[in-house]
Amino acid sequence: MIRQTAFDGMHGFSCGLVLLLSLLLFGCPRLPEYALPHINATGGDRVFSGRGFTYRALTVHDFGAQSPPELSAGQAKHIFAHSCIRIRLRRKTSFLITHGYNDYFARSFWAGSIQSIGFEAVMIPDCSWWNPRVPPEKKGYVLQHEQIHFALMELAARRLSRRVGKNISAFSVIDSSRQGVEDQLKEKISTLVQRENTKILQAHTSFDEDCSLYFDPEKQQWWFDKVNKELGTWKK
Numbered sequence: 126m127i128r129q130t131a132f133d134g135m136h137g138f139s140c141g142l143v144l145l146l147s148l149l150l151f152g153c154p155r156l157p158e159y160a161l162p163h164i165n166a167t168g169g170d171r172v173f174s175g176r177g178f179t180y181r182a183l184t185v186h187d188f189g190a191q192s193p194p195e196l197s198a199g200q201a202k203h204i205f206a207h208s209c210i211r212i213r214l215r216r217k218t219s220f221l222i223t224h225g226y227n228d229y230f231a232r233s234f235w236a237g238s239i240q241s242i243g244f245e246a247v248m249i250p251d252c253s254w255w256n257p258r259v260p261p262e263k264k265g266y267v268l269q270h271e272q273i274h275f276a277l278m279e280l281a282a283r284r285l286s287r288r289v290g291k292n293i294s295a296f297s298v299i300d301s302s303r304q305g306v307e308d309q310l311k312e313k314i315s316t317l318v319q320r321e322n323t324k325i326l327q328a329h330t331s332f333d334e335d336c337s338l339y340f341d342p343e344k345q346q347w348w349f350d351k352v353n354k355e356l357g358t359w360k361k
Contacts, residue, residue, distance in 0.1 A: 172213050172318045173311070177247030180279040183208075183272050185264070187248060188255035205259050208271045209252035210278045212285070212318050215243035222306055237306035238297040243286040244318070246278035266342060269349055273336075274329060276352035281325040283359040289317060 178187075193207045219240040226233045259267055289296075298309040336345040 172211070172315055174211075174213060176251075177211065177213070177249040179245050179247055180275060183248070183268055183275065185255050185268070187250050188253045189250035190252050190254035193254045193256075194252065204254075205256050205263065205267045206271055207254040208274060209249040210275055211247055211249065212244050212278060212282045212321065213247055214314065215245045215286070218242045220310060222303060224303070232301075234299055234301060235303045235306045236297065236299050237310050239289075239293050239310070242289055242293065242314075244282040244289075246275060246282045248275060263340075266340065266345065269345060270336060273332060273345070273348050273352055276356060277325060277328050277332065280352065280355055280359055281321050283356075285317060285321045287359070 188206060188208070190207070190209075193204050194209075219242075220237060221240050222235060222237045224233065224235055296310065296313055298306055298313070300306045300309060332348055335341070336348060
């Protein structure tokens with residue numbers, strides 16, 4: 126089996142489990158081109174979107190899309206499932222924007238800072254697809270596979286929350302307008318998530334290479350236990 130992972134938007138990724146029809150007899154196994162993880166540099170505002178649900182156990186009903194994404198539509202007959210997962214700001218995030226006046230330069234200014242911040246992984250049902258032809262005996266494997274990708278993204282969000290929280294003062298900005306301050310703060314946050322996506326990409330790829338090229342319940346269970354242990358360490 127081949128596992129497809131593809132980042133959907135700058136702040137998330139989509140992933141799908143696909144079936145390998147030919148045996149890899151020689152050399153090191155590699156995901157096919159269409160199944161390789163990738164980052165899409167569009168959609169920066171998605172980190173501020175309220176769409177999606179936060180980390181929990183997945184079910185088949187969480188996959189609401191009627192078809193796989195355009196990126197992999199040509200390989201739809203091989204795809205078992207396609208998940209759309211992103212990192213977004215948690216609701217506890219708050220900003221402080223104030224207006225001031227500089228006597229020396231005789232001009233007003235706006236200052237912005239982050240008071241509290243946190244990130245979370247969310248799954249977006251309306252762009253997540255489940256192939257109705259998934260064999261019944263493979264359903265558990267496919268769901269567990271998507272669950273692990275969801276967990277990897279949630280771990281990335283928690284690490285980012287802790288890292289940014291320890292250096293929150295570095296995100297203060299000044300501008301001549303309130304809108305300029307808001308834009309700068311949004312850009313800083315979007316850049317943070319983009320960088321985290323790039324970091325976590327290798328973990329998703331490693332997991333797919335371990336558990337997507339072949340049907341390997343034992344290896345996938347090892348990954349499942351690993352991410353659950355890490356989730357217990359990285360509390361929200």
